[in-house]
Amino acid sequence: MSKIIFNSFQIKQLEKNSNVSKVSERSISYKPEFKVKAVLENLKGKGPLQIFIENGFDLEIIGKDKPGQCLDRWRNTYKIYGEVGFYTERRGKGSTGRPSSNDQTAEQKLKKAEARIAYLEAEVGVFKKARRTRKAGGSEKERLTKAEKFELIEQTLRNHEFPQMVSYFCKLAGVSRSGYYAFLKAEKIRYEREKRDEVDYQLIKDIFDKSNQKKGIRHIKMYLAKEMGVTMNFKRIYRIMKKYSMYTKIRRTNPYKKMAKATQEHKTLKNILNRKFKQDTPQKTLLTDITYLYYGKGQKAYLSCVKDCATREILAAHISTSLSMEIAYTTLDKLEEALDGYIYPGAILHSDQGFHYTHPEFQKRVKKMGLIQSMSRKGNCWDNAPMESFFGHLKDEVDYRECQTIYELQKCIYDYIEEYNHHRPQWTLNKMTPVEYRSQLLCA
Incomplete structure (x- = not known):
């Protein structure tokens, strides 16, 4: 038996060939006339592949080895029995074909019948599954789609050749007869x-x-x-x-955690930005925040970033193993270096009310740079949503927990930021990268 399994479309294509008498999922039965014709042409020197192609067979469907195998078997039958060997039943009577069922014992026949009954009962069980429903949220939801039911009906009719049973099976599966024939037509x-x-x-x-x-x-x-x-x-x-069951790995929403109260309430500032995240001018509105990163064997590092609200470009980033004020000061130094001394008139630096940003020395340095400082409302992470969003994507897409040292972590994060700025297009930036979008805004 061939290892090739024909689908329903291929079976129908083969059945259209006048040289074929019957087709199943695993085998093809050829007409005796074609077998005689093929053997005679082969004996005259014509190759098996040429014979099958000239008689309308698609080798991509039946396989390139099939013609040679068939001709070997048919030539043997022709040599022993002649042409009459193709017009009579030879199974179990000669050197070719399958053994007759008459050679089986009564016990073997009984076991075979029991196996067939068990198989048919299993198929009926599939149709029962098609009828079963389950309540979900107050509504009923079928376990099988209509297309799956039509496929089951077609397979059962083809495998067992039930005569005039289409209406019965359609009623059994709970589908329409016209829908079944439409399904066959669209094969x-x-x-x-x-x-x-x-x-x-x-x-x-x-x-x-x-x-x-x-x-x-x-x-x-x-x-x-x-x-x-x-x-x-x-x-x-x-x-x-x-x-094909491709599901994107996404971060799950964590339970809301209230932000720690600022240690110096008198240093907090107004929310000047007020969630106006849609900006058209690069480097006019800047966002900053600090997040934590675990690496190695539970070691913790901290990442401080500054993001351009208009282009979403990360202008400055610094990773440290300490949460001291130095992390915020170094981030400001890197920002000043990235801006190359040019500060947009009236530019805003927005943050939360963390102790780094409420510290008098930090506020003094921000003012000295020529930036206007703005702060989110207490305990409201939505006031700095774009910055939080970037941290979320970074933690989703970077396997930073695999890093064993702080140097590996720094390289891993800085490489990601480089890719994010220069090579990662964003849908809401007209499908451009942050750097490309900044260039477009500056040209405009």
Whole structure:
């Protein structure tokens, strides 16, 4: 028996060939006339592949080894029995074919019958599953789709050749008879669609795997367009990802934790920014914050960043193992170096009410740089949402916990920020990277 398993579309294509009498999922029965014709042509010197191709067989369906195997078997039968050997039942009577069931004992026949009954009962169980429903949230939800039910009906009818049982099986599965025939009619369309899906699946999977399964639909769409020149809409990407069980790893919302009270209430400042995160001028509105990173064997480091609200570019970043004021001062020094001495008139530096930002010395340095300081309301992380969002994505996409030393951690984080600024397009930045978007704004 062939190792090739034919699908329903391929079976129908083979059945259209006039040289075929019957087709199942694993075998093809050829007409005696074709067998005689093939043997005679082969004896005259024509090759098996040529014979099968000339008689309308698609080698991509039946396999390139099939013609040679068939001709070897048929030539042997022709040599022993002649042409009559193809028109009579030879199974169990000669050197070719399967053994007859008559050779089996009564006990073997009984076991075979019991196995067949058990198999049929299992198939009926599948149809019972199609009828079963379960209540979910007050509504009933079917376990099998209509397409799956139609496929089960088609397979059962084909495998067991039940005569005139379509209406019965449709009623048993709870689907319409007309829907079943429409399903059969669309077999070729589904086959072509399946082939297209497999091609697109490989493109999406390459991007999905390279991102460590952390890229969503929007990023995949942008990468397909920018890196591969492929245009694919959201619905198609979503359908293929769902079909092949590709689920993006995302961070889960943690329980709300109230921010620590500022140790110096008299140093807090007004919320000048007031959540006006949509800005059109680069380096006019800057956001800053500090987050923690665990590495090695439970060691903790701290990351301080400054983000441009308009372009989302990370202008300055510093990693330290200490939460002392030095981390905030060094971040300011790196920011001043990145701005190259140019401070936009009236530029704002917005932060939360952490003790670093309420410290008199920090406020003095900010003022000296020519920046206006703004602070979120107490215990309200939404007032600095873009900065929190960046930290969230960073922790999702970087395997910083694998780092064993502070130097490995620094390299890992700084490399990610470099990639984020220069090579990672963002949907809301007209599909450009932060640096590309900054250049566009400056040109405008």
